[in-house]
Amino acid sequence: MNFEPSAKAQDFVKRVRAFMKTEIAPIEAAYWDKIEAQCNGREWKHWRIPPEMEALKSKAREAGLWNMFLPDNKLGAGLSTMEYALVAEETGRSLMAPEVFNCNAPDTGNMEVLWKYGSDAQKKEWLEPLLAGEIRSVFCMTEPDVASSDATNMQATATLEGDEVVISGTKWWSSGIGDPRAKIAIVMARTENPDLDRHHQHTMVLVPLNTPGVTIKRMLPVFGTHDEPHGHGEVEFNNVRVPLGNVIAGLGKGFEIAQGRLGPGRIHHCMRCIGAAEESLDLMIKRGISRVAFGKPLINLGGNRERVAEARLAIDQARLLTLYAAWKLDQLGALGAMTEIAAIKVVAPNVLEQVVDMAIQMHGGAGVSRDTPLSGFYIQARSLRLADGPDEVHKGVIARIEMMKRGFK
Structure with a gap:
């Protein structure tokens, strides 16, 4: 490599x-x-x-x-x-x-889905304006009434009726749906088929946000902020009808598309976490050198120099692991890099959370204000430990693969 x-x-x-x-x-x-x-x-x-x-x-x-x-x-x-x-x-x-x-995000993931799986008509209508930056998009998957860490729990339905698909259910944490430029959502919902296994019971459908029956109920605050002007919304789909041509790649293809979408997206998230951790370390050192307490620069008090060293060790390890996952994804595809992709999704947000926490401590009250980007980085880190699958799910994937290597299930 x-x-x-x-x-x-x-x-x-x-x-x-x-x-x-x-x-x-x-x-x-x-x-x-x-x-x-x-x-x-x-x-x-x-x-x-x-x-x-x-x-x-x-x-x-x-x-x-x-x-x-x-x-x-x-x-x-x-x-x-x-x-x-x-x-x-x-x-x-x-x-x-x-x-x-x-x-x-979520535009990058949605554009990748349309680029890889979309029909010519879907690309013309939605991918082109997204690539031009003229509109924004939303991905609707998580639901409030079920444990979404297991995506097969999904209760929202996408039912075929003639040449239309009817969508009903409630989604939340639909990121970016408060943005005035948001025009289209990719909605993942159940499409029951008794002849297929549980990973072929779900479908991704393109739903314009102005379609009758789509209701944005509220924006959800994250640590007290609504992440304006994008927001994370709870959305109700009440018998929403769209043409069959809005289905991406075919009925029952939802999980297959999700796997293709999530691999590169996790690399992007994790490397942005590493960049945010580097910025946090820069800010921590600058603050530690410039501020004096008890007659010494803050950097020379307590264990602050050790914290700088610990941050450097953690960031560099996370970067190398993420680059390895990216390299392996390029070489073998998402299935060939499952362990590494799951590993970085755990490691990178945790490293950012640790480093930004140290930087906040060095800044004192300023660290939790909006005078620095640190509070935003912290929200990013802590949220990512839940978004796109919680830490525990990714650890479970890693453990399962390790057990299978040794002949256990």
Whole structure:
């Protein structure tokens, strides 16, 4: 295996780093202040996107720093998973950068689904505007009334009636559904078929959010914030009818698509976590050097130097494991990298949580305010330990594979 970045990957990383330094960093704090002023305390229907975001997106697209996640030379940058992982780490240092480069979840995963599994008509209607950054999308899978750590528990239904599919049920933690630009959701629901096993009972369906019967009930706060202007919503689907042509890849293909979608997406999440951990470590050291207490720089008090060392060890280990998973995914596909993908989904958010916690402690009260990105990074880390499968599920996958290697079930 070889983790040496290609010349192409190094070029993208260099240009992304420069763009973030000159275009994003100077305005990011003011951007989030504007979000706070425009959205906080207002009903989600009145949330708005500051014009600075669209201006930055235009600049990024002109600079060729656009859709870098997609391994397609025409529609994206043509980077492999491992090559893009290095870019994702850079963007992870900022809470707004992924969106600036049109490389933000859940759009990236939804675009990959349409690119890989969508029909020509689906690509024309939804993939093209998503790739252009003109609209945003949502992924509806988790449900409030069942343990969603086991996705086969899903109760929402997608029933075939003639040339239509009828969707009924409630989803929540539908990220991005409060965004005024959100136009389309990919909904995963049960499609009963007694002749097939439990992993062929689910279907993914494209549902325009303005379809009759789609009702956004509320936005869910995460640690007291609604993550404006995107939000995480609870959505009710009441006999929602869409054409059969909105089904992705065919009835009963939901889990097959999910496996294809989640592998690269987990690499992206984990490398962004590593970037956020690096930024947190930078902030921790700068704070520790610049602040004095009891006649000494904070960095020289207690075990703070050891904490810096512990952070460096943890970040580098997480990065190497994630790059290995990315390399293996490129070589063998998602099924060939199941252990490694499950492992990084546990490791990377936990490392970020640990490092950002140390950085918050070094900052004192400022660490839990919005004066630094640390509280946002902490929310990201803690939420990711649940999103896309909780730690326990991924550990269970790893254990099962290890047992099977040794002849046990």
